[in-house]
Structures are given as structure tokens and as C-alpha cells.
Amino acid sequence: MLKKAGIVLLVILGLMAIGGGWYYHENYTGEDYYVKITTNGEKLRDTEAPAAYQVYYEYALPAFNEAGQQRQVTFDAFRDNPLRRNAYLKVAYNHTRGVILSYEEVQQKDIPKKAASKLN
Template identity: 35%
Template sequence: MKKIGIILTIAVLLLLSVLFYFLRGTNLNRFGAEHYYIQITTDGESEVTVIDTGEKMERFSYQLPAYNEQGDMKEMTFTSHKNLRRDAYLKLFYKESKGVTSYEEVQENDIPEKALEQLKK
């Protein structure tokens, strides 16, 4: 009975080690999110916040139309810690309950055809 417990413990530890290895560096905010695509056309609106230590933190707010793979539009609001490059294409990760949870810059040829058609209008 003691051997079964030891083997079971080793198996669980091995399974957890493999799981942590594959999830390291993974942005969990992207799991289960819908994908929308935007093009940065304006500078972000600067928002400065003073934290408890007196340090100022600047974020840039954006409100732009975004398009999913079917070309359906949704107005998206999100923030960034830096002013994003104009004309850059972004893939937004959106969850109904949280809004935009993450984003990444993509190339024009990575954007689904119907979304790109809408962005080019």
C-alpha cells in the first residue's frame, strides 16, 4: 500500500512538472478569448496616475473599431503602457466579461481576409 502511495505521488509531481514546463511564459489572459483586429490610426490618450509611492505611471488609452474573422465590427477600448506605433496592426484578445485582456502586433498578411477588408475601408 505504501508503494502505491509513493508511485502515485511521483506520478502527480511528474505531471505537474510537465504542466508547468509547457505553461511557463504563457499569457493566461489569452485562453478562451475571441480575436479582433485593429489598426492604430491615432496616438493614444495619455492618462497619468500617481501611485502610493508618489511615482507617476503613464498609460495610453485607445478606442477604435475592431473586426473579427467574419468582418463583424465591435468598438474596443483598451490601454497600453506605451504610445503604440501608428499604422501598426494589432490582434486583440477579448473576453465578454473582461473586455480586452491582451494584444499583440501582427503583420498585415496574418489578418483574416474579411477583417482586413474592413480595416482597409
């Protein structure tokens, strides 16, 4: 009897681990897309936010994945100055939530060919 309860407990814990991994993957990971900063963004201010996050820039730009498929993305850059014009960014887009999870500047040579051809 105790052996069966142990097996049932292991199965339940295994299913919880699989479910938790799936949930994390669906909500907190993203597909890489590439954007080129072509505007200064829209400067916004939120006086109720902590001091480091009161001034930010919002960008709405076309983004392209490795296969060259386009998606319109919107993201914020929490900083005092706009992002550098003509900079290339790799952004992590989460399809489930429809948000950009992170971004980092990359060199043009590091962008997949199909995406790079669409950005220029």
C-alpha cells in the first residue's frame, strides 16, 4: 500500500514539474525578432513610477524573425535618452502574452540574412 502511494506521489510531482515547465516556457520565453531603430520613439513620463522608471521611450516598429516573417512590435526603453538611431536590436517576443520580454543591441552582421534583408 505504501509503495503504491509513493508511486502515485511521484507521478503527481512529475506532472506538476512538466506543467510548470510548460507554463514557464509559454509565458516567460520568446522568439527572437530583429528591429532597426528608425525613430526617436515617443517620450513618455509616469510620475507615479519609481524615479528610475519615470521617463521612458515607447517604440512601435516592424520586426522580422529568422525566416523573414514580419510582426509589428511595441516596446518601452526605460532611459533618459532615446535609443540610438539606426541601431539593430534583437528582441525576445512572447507569442502568448504578445509582449517584448527583452532586447539587446546586435551588429548588422549578426542578424540572419532573411531578417537583415527586410530591415534595410
